[in-house]
Amino acid sequence: RRVGYALVGLGHLTLEELLPAFGECKKSKPVALVSGSPEKLKKVAAQYGIKPESCYSYENYEKLKDNPEVKAIYIVLPNSMHAEYVIRGAQTGKHILCEKPMATSPEECQAMIDACNKNKVKLMIAYRIQYEPYNRQVRDMIRDKKFGEVKYIQAQNSQSSANPDHWRHKKALAGGGALPDIGLYCLNTTRFLLGTEPTEVFAYSYSTPGNPLFKEVEEMMTFQLRFPNGIIVDNITHYNTHDSRFYRVNTEKGWLHLNNAYAYTGQQLQTSHAEGKAKMENHITIPAKNQFAAEMDHFSECILDNKKPHTPGEEGLQDHRIMAAIYQSAREGRPVKLAPVQGTDVFR
Ligand code: NAD
Numbered sequence: 242r243r244v245g246y247a248l249v250g251l252g253h254l255t256l257e258e259l260l261p262a263f264g265e266c267k268k269s270k271p272v273a274l275v276s277g278s279p280e281k282l283k284k285v286a287a288q289y290g291i292k293p294e295s296c297y298s299y300e301n302y303e304k305l306k307d308n309p310e311v312k313a314i315y316i317v318l319p320n321s322m323h324a325e326y327v328i329r330g331a332q333t334g335k336h337i338l339c340e341k342p343m344a345t346s347p348e349e350c351q352a353m354i355d356a357c358n359k360n361k362v363k364l365m366i367a368y369r370i371q372y373e374p375y376n377r378q379v380r381d382m383i384r385d386k387k388f389g390e391v392k393y394i395q396a397q398n399s400q401s402s403a404n405p406d407h408w409r410h411k412k413a414l415a416g417g418g419a420l421p422d423i424g425l426y427c428l429n430t431t432r433f434l435l436g437t438e439p440t441e442v443f444a445y446s447y448s449t450p451g452n453p454l455f456k457e458v459e460e461m462m463t464f465q466l467r468f469p470n471g472i473i474v475d476n477i478t479h480y481n482t483h484d485s486r487f488y489r490v491n492t493e494k495g496w497l498h499l500n501n502a503y504a505y506t507g508q509q510l511q512t513s514h515a516e517g518k519a520k521m522e523n524h525i526t527i528p529a530k531n532q533f534a535a536e537m538d539h540f541s542e543c544i545l546d547n548k549k550p551h552t553p554g555e556e557g558l559q560d561h562r563i564m565a566a567i568y569q570s571a572r573e574g575r576p577v578k579l580a581p582v583q584g585t586d587v588f589r
Pocket of ligand 1: 250251252253254255277317318319320340341342367369408414422
């Protein structure tokens with residue numbers, strides 16, 4: 242039994258990662274496409290064996306309602322379009338998987354959750370890292386307290402970008418710059434690893450004056466998250482450096498360092514811990530798994546078994562609340578307290 246997906250938006254992620262990843266899925270298959278380009282629809286449908294009558298434009302998107310093969314809709318559009326397409330998608334009665342960042346504000350996230358609840362469909366945010374085996378291994382080692390209590394984490398997700406005309410550099414389409422696009426991985430993964438919520442944030446942002454890439458969105462955001470029990474998480478995200486994607490979890494008796502932590506592939510886990518007076522260093526290797534396939538199969542399983550997804554809309558909403566506080570802190574140059582979350586356990 243495989244759940245049929247309609248993919249909305251035929252850009253980089255859909256073409257380069259998601260459609261190929263279905264080949265590694267056990268419970269998911271692509272059955273419909275939605276795009277503004279009839280040429281692209283024709284070409285991609287032929288490549289993946291999708292029927293011409295299962296190809297839709299943005300205007301007749303709602304016709305998905307009448308396609309019984311489609312059980313789930315996967316939204317892979319620019320960030321500011323997520324809310325509209327999730328809400329219109331929910332009205333077709335199909336379950337929704339939505340790319341990160343969930344939206345561009347907490348208010349939009351709440352409207353998306355409400356629309357899915359009202360139409361009795363499931364909503365999952367595509368936080369692929371939470372389905373990736375190395376990150377899950379680190380989470381398990383933290384929970385087992387293998388090296389004692391966590392004291393602080395350093396996390397970094399940086400890359401470079403070159404095209405100021407791309408939607409990622411337009412505030413109205415992207416919602417922000419490095420923070421919601423790639424800094425979000427540091428934020429969401431830390432919350433996943435620790436299984437608790439930050440109580441306060443302190444942030445600083447910078448954009449090089451005169452650089453057209455950063456006229457509308459931030460080039461860099463560094464933000465400190467303060468968690469219960471004095472745990473500190475230092476994060477930096479940058480849109481104008483060579484690729485660098487890692488975190489190090491520092492504990493009482495050791496550390497866990499995940500290189501390429503937020504990348505599609507190539508995770509490398511190194512640990513160090515004290516055994517008496519000896520210092521032990523290890524490289525841990527576990528079988529790799531396609532993260533996108535794991536994420537889609539999880540959503541399919543939730544649909545088939547009527548379960549709540551591990552990363553539901555509430556998970557995206559919480560990240561947007563924290564990101565709003567990060568921007569406020571950077572603007573005002575002071576720490577910002579976060580309101581406690583009600584019912585956090587529901588999504589952990
Ligand atoms: P992209 O620019 O390659 O593709 C976006 C698609 O949306 C294109 O096909 C474009 O034609 C279409 N589109 C429709 N209306 C548009 C408009 N008004 N302006 C611009 N494009 C429009 O982007 P992408 O990299 O595929 O990103 C899509 C979504 O996926 C984003 O939300 C992004 O954050 C997310 N994403 C997630 C990951 C991940 O690892 N989970 C990786 C990349 C992107």
